[in-house]
Amino acid sequence: MRLGVIDVGSNTVHLLIVDAHHGAAPIPATSHKILLRLSEHVDDEGCIDETGARDLARFVAECLEVAENQGAEEILAFATSAVREAPNGEQVLARVRAETGVDLRVLSGEDEARLTFLAARRWAGWSAGKLLVIDIGGGSLELTLGDDEDPDIAKSLMLGAGRVTRELLAGDPPTAREIKEARRHVRATLAKEIRPYAKASAPDTVLGTSKTMRSLARVAGAAPSADGPYVPRRLRLADVTSTIARITPMTAHERVELPGVSSSRAHQLLAGGIVAEAAMDLLGVQELKICPWALREGVLLRYLDLMS
Numbered sequence: 001m002r003l004g005v006i007d008v009g010s011n012t013v014h015l016l017i018v019d020a021h022h023g024a025a026p027i028p029a030t031s032h033k034i035l036l037r038l039s040e041h042v043d044d045e046g047c048i049d050e051t052g053a054r055d056l057a058r059f060v061a062e063c064l065e066v067a068e069n070q071g072a073e074e075i076l077a078f079a080t081s082a083v084r085e086a087p088n089g090e091q092v093l094a095r096v097r098a099e100t101g102v103d104l105r106v107l108s109g110e111d112e113a114r115l116t117f118l119a120a121r122r123w124a125g126w127s128a129g130k131l132l133v134i135d136i137g138g139g140s141l142e143l144t145l146g147d148d149e150d151p152d153i154a155k156s157l158m159l160g161a162g163r164v165t166r167e168l169l170a171g172d173p174p175t176a177r178e179i180k181e182a183r184r185h186v187r188a189t190l191a192k193e194i195r196p197y198a199k200a201s202a203p204d205t206v207l208g209t210s211k212t213m214r215s216l217a218r219v220a221g222a223a224p225s226a227d228g229p230y231v232p233r234r235l236r237l238a239d240v241t242s243t244i245a246r247i248t249p250m251t252a253h254e255r256v257e258l259p260g261v262s263s264s265r266a267h268q269l270l271a272g273g274i275v276a277e278a279a280m281d282l283l284g285v286q287e288l289k290i291c292p293w294a295l296r297e298g299v300l301l302r303y304l305d306l307m308s
Contacts, residue, residue, distance in 0.1 A: 001074070002029065003303070004067035005296045006060060008079035008104060010039040010138030010162045011264065013056070015063035016296050017070045022308040025122075026300050032066045034059045035264045038082040039139055039162055047088040056092065057099040064100055076299055078105045080112055081139030081160065107295075109156025113142035115298030117151045120144075120207045122301055123293040129204025132197070134279050135294060136212040136272055138162035141279065145197055153196045159186055161212045161265075161272035169271050172251050179248065182271065186278045194282050206285050208235055209294040211265060212272035217290050218260025219243050219269075225260070233290035237280045244273040 001021060007014045013034045018026035036059055041052025048056075060077070067075055083089045084106050093104050107115070113135070120133045133151075135142040139160040144151035168182040208217070213235065218224065220239035223231040247255055252267040261269055280288065 002072050003300060004072035004075045005299055006063045006075060006077040006102065007296050008038065008056065008083060010080065010082045010160060011035065011037055013059040013063060015066055017067060017072055018300060020300060020304060022304045026297060030070055032063060034062065040166065042086065046086060048086045048092050053092045053095055057096045060096050060102050061100045064102060075102065076303055077102050078107050078299060080107055080137065084108070109140055110154050112140065112295055113144045113154035113156050114151060115302060116142055116209060116295045117144040117146065117154065118149055118301055119293040119295070119298035120209060120291045121149050123291050124205055124207060130201065132203035132206045132283065133209060134206070134288065135209045136161055136275050137210055141275055143197065143279065145200055145203060153200065155193050157189060157193060159189055159275050161268040161275060164271035164275060165268040173249055174270065182274055186275055187282065190278050190282050197283055206288040207291040208288045209291045213276065214290055215260050215265060215269060216240055216243060216273060216276055219258050222290065229292040234287055235290060236287045237277065237285065240273055240277045240280065244270065244277060247273070
């Protein structure tokens with residue numbers, strides 16, 4: 001069957017159309033992405049403003065039209081941290097529902113972590129053994145560890161690349177003081193949550209997911225996305241550290257010239273590097289593999305499981 005997934009994230013509204021059935025890997029048919037940066041459309045109280053709510057409803061309607069034109073039989077729609085944390089999130093959801101008929105499901109941070117882990121596990125397979133997954137989104141960082149399809153440890157921390165950029169790295173390029181404070185904040189926040197991972201036995205395989213990890217790997221020399229999802233891609237801690245040093249003096253406009261860095265994500269690449277470096281270092285990870293599946297695939301796989 002042909003399914004559509006509408007993912008309302010902190011940066012983008014992303015529609016993925018796949019052909020899928022239970023027991024098989026979802027095959028992407030088409031993708032439609034719109035830059036919204038919903039997390040930046042907030043007022044002093046943290047509420048999503050009129051422009052953000054209006055554009056969200058309009059973009060969801062646009063995704064729905066594309067999905068219908070592509071023959072999608074079902075639409076799975078969800079929202080993450082930007083809507084989850086907004087005090088007026090319910091009103092925004094009601095507006096989207098009234099104007100488009102789409103009922104956005106708001107995922108908790110733990111939901112995000114567990115669904116991403118499911119996707120990573122299915123991608124890596126059982127031969128990967130105990131799996132540690134590091135997922136850096138726009139609004140949050142998810143860390144999961146486990147032997148099965150449901151992780152034993154799943155944490156969602158407010159350390160997304162977009163959030164760290166917005167709150168701590170406002171300069172373009174950021175000042176040395178801003179960078180120092182960002183590093184301190186990220187590491188202090190992570191250090192409070194590391195103990196369960198440190199007490200567990202070491203993972204057999206470590207995976208990094210989502211756009212930030214893919215961009216960091218590409219800057220460090222990994223194969224481009226055009227080479228397909230099955231080409232092995234790795235990211236070393238040393239590569240992340242050298243990338244941070246390389247891009248620190250760059251403006252967002254200059255970072256766009258780097259391989260794999262889009263104009264919509266260039267401004268938060270440094271923050272993503274700082275979060276990735278801290279997570280890998282504190283978790284004792286010297287190298288990880290890039291996994292092309294993440295939250296959207298996890299949502300699809302869980303739906304197919306429930307339908308079987």
